[in-house]
Structure formats: C-alpha cells, structure tokens
Amino acid sequence: MAGTDFDKAVKDVGNLADDPGNDTKLRLYALYKQATVGDVEGKRPGFTNPVGRAKYDAWAALSGTPGDQAEADYVAEVSRLTGG
Known part of the structure; x- marks a missing residue:
C-alpha cells in the first residue's frame, strides 16, 4: 500500500462534509493508530474516561x-465515506 494513498485518506477525513458517526470515527481512529503506531499499549482508561476507554x-x-493491512482498511473506509 502506497503511503501516499494513506496520507491522502488522512487529509480527506478532515474534509468530510457529514459527520460519519461515532462508530465510524472510532473505527477510523483505531485503524489510524494501528497503522501508525502498532498494537495498543498501556492501561485501559478507567470508567471516568468513557471516550478514552472507547478509543x-x-x-x-x-x-x-x-500496519499495511490497517492502512489499506483505513483507505477503503475513507473511500467509502467520500464516495471515491
């Protein structure tokens, strides 16, 4: 997967006309983090931080x-959202 496709998809997310909803935003967040950082590390946030916990x-x-699979999935999800 070309990094340029991923970079373009990251930019395209910031230009979405409509809010894709929390589930989609969480999926995009997770795919982005998996593609750029790898597996999650650290402790799961506590119940007083529901947003951090969901992420x-x-x-x-x-x-x-x-990582390359997460990039491809991210690009595909953004493409679906943008109609591209």
Whole structure:
C-alpha cells in the first residue's frame, strides 16, 4: 500500500462534509493508530474516561493486525465515506 494513498485518506477525513458517526470515527481512529503506531499499549482508561476507554477498546480490537493491512482498511473506509 502506497503511503501516499494513506496520507491522502488522512487529509480527506478532515474534509468530510457529514459527520460519519461515532462508530465510524472510532473505527477510523483505531485503524489510524494501528497503522501508525502498532498494537495498543498501556492501561485501559478507567470508567471516568468513557471516550478514552472507547478509543482504547476500538484500537485493542485490532491488535495483531499488520500496519499495511490497517492502512489499506483505513483507505477503503475513507473511500467509502467520500464516495471515491
């Protein structure tokens, strides 16, 4: 997967006309983190941080996914959202 496709998709997310919804945003967040950082590390945030907890859980669900696969999935998801 060409990094340029991924970079373009990252920029395209910032230009979405419509809010894709929390589930989609969490999926994009998790795919981005998996592609750029790798498997989630650290402790899961506590119950007083529900947003951090949701992000952690979405990212943790992708543990073991290779970075290039996460990039490809991110690009495909953004392409679906932008109609491209």
